[in-house]
Amino acid sequence: MHLDPVFWALIFGAPVVFWLLPARLRYGFLTAASIGYLATRDWTSVAALLGWSVLFFLVAPKALASGSSRRRVSLGLVLAILGYLVFFKYAPPLWNALAPDDSGMSVVLPLGISFFTFKLIHYAFAVRDRQVTDRSLATFLSYVFLFPAFTAGPIERYDHFLEHREDRLTVAAAAAGLTRIAHGLVKKFVLAEIVVRQWLLNGATAADVVARAHELGVPGTWGFLAASLLYAYFDFAGYSDLAIGGSRLFGLRIMENFNHPLTSAGIGQFWKRWHMTLAGWCQAYVYMPVMARTRNPVVAVYATFVVMGLWHEGNLNYLCWGLYHGTGVVVALSWARTCRRRGWARPSGRVRTALVIAATLLFVTGSSIFSTTSPLGADAMLRLGAAALGLPIGGAE
Amino acid sequence: MTVTHDDLMAFLRDGLHVDTSSIDTDTALFTSSLIDSFAMVELIVFLEKAGEIRMPPADVTLTNLDSVGAMLAYCATRAD
Structure with a gap:
């Protein structure tokens, strides 16, 4: 990805548009730029992750409700995304180690799967523990899909992401x-x-x-x-x-x-x-x-x-x-x-x-x-x- | 029974051999490596014994344990 001229055009070009836009549109633009670029690399992975992200965004806050289902909500989300990770990342090598030679299992690993899985698990727990109260879908998606950090991290925490945003670009920054x-x-x-x-x-x-x-x-x-x-x-x-x-x-x-x-x-x-x-x-x-x-x-x-x-x-x-x-x-x-x-x-x-x-x-x-x-x-x-x-x-x- | 600031500082000093001269209420203990992961268990046992409380697994978090102030606040809520 880092040898792709489009990546570099986006790194230097997208911030110009980002800062020219009104503040309320910036994170929507960053989300669109990130998703658009990543989709050119692997659109099926991006579509799946978009589905997972919307699911987590909608369901994770239900863990804040009182009642016996509170803990099950975040646990269910975490087990579901772990199942996705296991299917793509761990089941094939395990199957291939155990299965006869002629029945090998081969799947294409979704782009950035290890990073976004851990980010989404963090999100489910952070919402449950009331560390995150922001309810902007555009901001959340910009966090999940942030293209400079998508394939190699860091594994950003959402509370840190929210607290360390600047509302104007300075020369020093x-x-x-x-x-x-x-x-x-x-x-x-x-x-x-x-x-x-x-x-x-x-x-x-x-x-x-x-x-x-x-x-x-x-x-x-x-x-x-x-x-x-x-x-x-x-x-x-x-x-x-x-x-x-x-x-x-x-x-x-x-x-x-x-x-x-x-x-x-x-x-x-x-x-x-x-x-x-x-x-x-x-x-x-x-x-x-x-x-x-x-x-x-x-x-x-x-x-x-x-x-x-x-x-x-x-x-x-x-x-x-x-x-x-x-x-x-x-x-x-x-x-x-x-x-x-x-x-x-x-x-x-x-x-x-x-x-x-x-x-x-x-x-x-x-x-x-x-x-x-x-x-x-x-x-x-x-x-x-x-x-x-x-x-x-x-x-x- | 509530754990006091003095009890906790005395345990950090005498039980865990931590130099408490630079520790204030908000000093990060674990995330800044002043106390290591093994000492955390000893600290939990101390809080449970001194405060006559039981920390359920869900409460064993850095939010509740990473500073003297956080531990005292947690123990106070459990003692209520």
Whole structure:
């Protein structure tokens, strides 16, 4: 989408029309521009999402009514949209893993399905919890379909969206938006694609590295994993910058998604700085409810990271990715709790901080074993993991 | 029985070993990482015991738990 000239014409042209219109027409225009553009990419997905959006807009407020059906309304909406997500995203790989070779299931994944599903679930709960009272359909649809953030997030909260709208465009806001877009372009197309992919990785893909893992050895494998982490960061942070900057041109200050995560001192801090909107969503709608029911933070942490993993892709690689990060967070929090209970002073200072940052970076780099091999399957994940640990790789020589 | 401001600050200081000198009523505790996810469970147990209340799962939200003021307000409504 970000290589499409129409996208860029819309990013720079639509704000001009948006600000020339009377305030009451602006969000209707933004909705029409977003839907019109996205429909040129995948009109069936957009039509389905329009139906889902109108359904949520009309039905979600019924959770505010008194009576026994109150909780069932939001739960019903959430289960329905989750069913839609499961059908398209998780049922095909599961079916194909279980079914005979000649009966494979293939469906086209709706555009932006993981992002809009989570936005709609948030909306249902936010309305139920009275965090959202705005009843403008045009504003709601502009939030759901906001084209700069549609395919790569951030996963904006509707209450945040409503509270961070500006009613006039200032020179400072326009400059901030354009600067942010420039940052995004540099991250995505210079740092991610040229510096990391072309120079550091020399165009090598995970498939190449898995095939040559026995030649690369442990240092070479870790070099690939580190470069892959850098690529993922610049790629995703770049897209987030483009979305944040593009939205700012419409007077929308949407949520930040990254905050220098590669300098985090601890895995807990890392998850406060990397894909912050997904982590925040999962904290509110997975961690808190599971913790509230089980009173067991370990179970809640694992549930949270399994959901975060499967949100990326419905496969064994991302399930393992979630368990890996969940284990890291549980170990870090358990250690902090032990120190707290025993009254052990935790060392501070620059050397200690540098060591913790290095350890965190090493741990996160290790998670590239799961994410980079996601398109290749579990066998590739095991082979890359074995190469990273210096273990013999069966069948490679 | 209602949880008081002093009770809560004492638990944060002595029970969770949090530096309370910079915490005021509205300071975000969890979302700003002053208190971690594991400590949240200990805090809930404290509120239930000190306030002689039971927090149903639907009430275990950041809205009710993310600051001293929010926790005191929640406990006050439950004690009514």
